[in-house]
Amino acid sequence: MMANTAFWAALLAPVCLWLSLRVIGRRRAARVAIGTGGDAALERAVRAQANFAEYVPFALVLMALAEAGGAPGWVLHPVGAALLAGRVAHGFGIAREPEDFRFRVGGMAATFSAIALSALAVMIGLIIGWA
Numbered sequence: 001m002m003a004n005t006a007f008w009a010a011l012l013a014p015v016c017l018w019l020s021l022r023v024i025g026r027r028r029a030a031r032v033a034i035g036t037g038g039d040a041a042l043e044r045a046v047r048a049q050a051n052f053a054e055y056v057p058f059a060l061v062l063m064a065l066a067e068a069g070g071a072p073g074w075v076l077h078p079v080g081a082a083l084l085a086g087r088v089a090h091g092f093g094i095a096r097e098p099e100d101f102r103f104r105v106g107g108m109a110a111t112f113s114a115i116a117l118s119a120l121a122v123m124i125g126l127i128i129g130w131a
Contacts, residue, residue, distance in 0.1 A: 004073050005064040008080030012056055015087050019049040022095065041097065048094040052087055055111050059083050062118035069125025079117045086110025 022045045030039040036046055063076055063083075086107045093103025124130065 002064045002067045004076040005067050059115050066121035070130035071121040079114045082110045083114035
């Protein structure tokens with residue numbers, strides 16, 4: 001089992017649920033079953049959830065590959081923490097009205113850092129190993 005990656009995946013699950021419940025609540029309030037119906041708040045909620053779905057799986061796959069390649073916990077845990085913090089910050093920033101771009105930008109920077117560092121950890125494992 002990929003215990004380090006599994007730990008961070010489990011911590012990211014409530015964030016996914018929070019973003020999904022925001023979409024459901026907004027859909028009910030706007031009475032929109034499909035799409036966004038021109039509702040700006042629903043569009044914002046949908047994009048926050050979709051953004052999570054676009055980045056988190058790829059980041060977790062890279063973390064799992066790094067872990068499978070021998071990357072130690074002291075490498076993976078800061079990456080997971082950056083990913084979690086980034087996704088929470090992004091979701092918080094995009095959910096606010098008016099939107100708080102500082103949280104969105106910081107969240108994306110943390111997410112991109114997690115992806116880049118995970119990819120680097122995979123490459124280190126492939127090229128020189130983690131011994």
